[in-house]
Amino acid sequence: MVVVLEKNIGDKLIEDIIKHLEDFGFAVHKSTGVEQIVLGAIGVKPDFDIRKVKVLDGVSEVYRITEPFKLASRSFKKEDTKIKLGNSCIGENEIIVFAGPCSVENEHQMFTIAEIVATAGAKILRGGAFKPRTSPYAFQGLGEEGLKLIRNAADANNLLVVTEILEATQIDLIGKYTDIYQVGARNMQNFPLLKELGKTNKPVMLKRGLSATIEEWLMSAEYILSNGNKDVMLCERGIRTFETYTRNTFDVSAIPVVHKKSHLPVIADPSHAVGLRDKVMPLALAAVAAGTDGLMIEVHHDPEKALSDGPQALLPNQFIELMKQVKLIAEVIGRKI
Numbered sequence: 001m002v003v004v005l006e007k008n009i010g011d012k013l014i015e016d017i018i019k020h021l022e023d024f025g026f027a028v029h030k031s032t033g034v035e036q037i038v039l040g041a042i043g044v045k046p047d048f049d050i051r052k053v054k055v056l057d058g059v060s061e062v063y064r065i066t067e068p069f070k071l072a073s074r075s076f077k078k079e080d081t082k083i084k085l086g087n088s089c090i091g092e093n094e095i096i097v098f099a100g101p102c103s104v105e106n107e108h109q110m111f112t113i114a115e116i117v118a119t120a121g122a123k124i125l126r127g128g129a130f131k132p133r134t135s136p137y138a139f140q141g142l143g144e145e146g147l148k149l150i151r152n153a154a155d156a157n158n159l160l161v162v163t164e165i166l167e168a169t170q171i172d173l174i175g176k177y178t179d180i181y182q183v184g185a186r187n188m189q190n191f192p193l194l195k196e197l198g199k200t201n202k203p204v205m206l207k208r209g210l211s212a213t214i215e216e217w218l219m220s221a222e223y224i225l226s227n228g229n230k231d232v233m234l235c236e237r238g239i240r241t242f243e244t245y246t247r248n249t250f251d252v253s254a255i256p257v258v259h260k261k262s263h264l265p266v267i268a269d270p271s272h273a274v275g276l277r278d279k280v281m282p283l284a285l286a287a288v289a290a291g292t293d294g295l296m297i298e299v300h301h302d303p304e305k306a307l308s309d310g311p312q313a314l315l316p317n318q319f320i321e322l323m324k325q326v327k328l329i330a331e332v333i334g335r336k337i
């Protein structure tokens with residue numbers, strides 16, 4: 001249930017309304033917008049008579065939100081969520097580019113790629129140190145050694161870091177090195193992990209599950225938000241369909257749908273969506289045209305030797321060309337990169 005308060009309402013009245021809602025059994029989250037204060041009342045019972053709230057002094061409007069997600073919804077928070085990180089802000093006019101290899105492999109690889117992507121205009125260095133591989137025999141990542149390498153390569157090139165977390169026990173370790181926790185597609189519904197990330201104060205990038213509906217994805221974001229962490233960004237990385245010519249199917253429509261339903265920023269990952277390097281550029285252009293707030297692109301200087309996802313990694317010159325082209329599309333729709 002969303003409770004919109006009257007404009008210019010005093011603090012005492014706000015407290016009274018919150019107290020009433022709590023007495024009715026709701027958990028209350030307050031959102032202070034530019035124009036109005038909105039209360040999100042969580043835990044609505046199907047038979048609750050919302051007129052009990054409508055009649056309270058200081059309440060302007062009350063409505064149930066039909067979607068099961070509340071804190072992630074536009075009705076709860078009208079303004080776009082903006083996530084400030086260093087000199088960058090995710091969710092503003094600038095489209096932020098995350099780039100780097102699939103996996104952190106060694107020092108030379110990380111420093112080479114970090115310099116290439118930073119020079120071309122990326123702001124955030126990606127790379128997994130803990131890899132969720134389909135096969136237990138495939139490269140699983142360098143662990144803490146990999147975290148140190150990505151941090152050092154990022155610092156040397158004035159970049160921020162995003163890296164994947166697989167389980168809640170890794171929060172402190174990964175938190176020492178990263179600026180953003182990445183929750184991968186395979187963990188989108190790892191609810192204990194999401195709850196624990198909700199108690200941290202670092203932004204979380206939540207990738208869409210392999211076969212997740214947009215509603216399920218937003219419900220997963222709700223786990224993080226309802227545990228206190230408001231800095232969540234959603235990453236569309238393709239979903240599994242009947243199509244076999246591409247690795248996954250890039251759901252470009254998810255970008256405007258999420259923007260309509262939610263205030264959270266959306267990042268598009270065409271690399272994992274399509275899985276083939278020659279098709280990453282057209283999907284990146286489509287994502288920018290559709291309004292994405294960020295792009296995540298895999299890049300490798302020697303993809304044939306990459307320990308994971310080489311076939312979808314752009315070569316350095318392809319990444320430079322991609323940056324040029326996405327800038328042109330961004331300008332057409334009044335945004336910048």
Ligand code: PEP
Nearest residue numbers: 102184185186207237272
């Ligand atoms: C990744 O970003 O390297 C990754 C494993 O992605 P996803 O979780 O989308 O498969």
Ligand code: MN
Nearest residue numbers: 102298308309
């Ligand atoms: Mn990958």
